[in-house]
Amino acid sequence: MFALKHVNYQNILRYPDMTIPAGVTTCICGESGSGKSTLLKLLNGVISPTEGEITYSNQTLEAYDPILLRREVLLVSQSVYLFDKSIKDNFNEYYAYRNIDALCEAGMNRYLDICSVSLPLTSMCHVLSGGERQRVFIAINLSYQPKVLMLDEPTSALDDKNATALIEHVKAYCNENQITLIIVSHDKAIAEKYADNIIELAGGVKE
């Protein structure tokens, strides 16, 4: 699905050539500073490589409309942002930004369930815990039904039990819907348990 060739970002990060297969779960591991988050940003075109080429579905990223590409290859970054409103209003606000019709309440609850959020839709987001906010944020992103879902440290604010449940459910949903899942995690246990394919970014790639 993705292929990287001689990719270099601002001469700080040099990536080994790699391919990321479609329809499976790929985990990207490595120490902090090895360029995991940057790799995800490169893949959805939020930033561009200084050198080298990235192809998506056999076409270079430059050939895609950047906005449509980001909608198709969705990145859920580590920094969660929710509006100071209820969960339902957050769904609506983000949908309005994307210019798509609002989701019905049953639909919202379905995605919240997948992400193990068992809170009423009227809960105000600014009083939720860090872990709850992270899961609500992932649920909203998941509901966009992208072709590729990239999660950056999705379990950083979660305890082991919640982390396992979240990854398990999200992976199952992605498998059912032929969504390619890419997870960045410094937690090797998660990678070994859920990944069909592991990419290890060594600190040595850095210059």
Next chain:
Amino acid sequence: MNDIISLNIGQFALIYLLLLVVLSVMKKCRINQTKLLVVASVRMTVQLVLAGLILTYIFDNPHPVFTVLYILIMTGFACYMAIRRNKTINRNFKWIVAASLSASGIAIVCFFIMAVVGVSIFNPQYTIPISGMIMGNAMTGVSLGIKTFHENIHSQRARIDALVNMGVTPPRILTPFANQAIETALLPTLNSMLGMGIISLPGMMTGQILSGTLPMTAILYQIAIIIAISAVTCLSVFCALFFGYRTLYNKRNQIII
């Protein structure tokens, strides 16, 4: 009405005594700004004396070139000050701020002088003081608007990133920030309108009354200038942000802040 009493230098010097009041309060409250107080007072005195001398010369020898030159220098300074207070914005953004401020300011001044007052734009007695008020207020408004915009996009970086990652277009993401900044820039002028005539007799009106103008004429000028100020603030901040936010993303719709 009587003509204004000219201040003689001896009487005038008395007002500087009030600075001693400021100074003693500062000492008492350990406000470490004595140097600023002295520098500011001296600068103000020197700059205004110079302005007085130049205006006297221009009024005695009215020539369109002088009026135009005065306005250009004033506009240049307004742009310089507005940009100096917002050093961190990118180069193109700075040019856009300067262009918006100059164009809106000069357009409103021309409208005020030629259409409302109905005199020639080269008449220094009207054009110079009116453009001073309009440019000064436009500068304050633009500085405030750009500062608010810039601070908000930095403090809400997580929101911008989330929306960018979701495939929302940069204009859609940045417009709410621009709208918010225009509102912030406009509010002080609108709020001051509320109290006008009750808790404040604005400077221009006070000046005109002191120099013998009929109060009813003075208020007409005052109302006109306040409306012109709110228009110039709104227009210059709107143009600066509407064209300026486009410098914050590239052709690949990547945000470059």
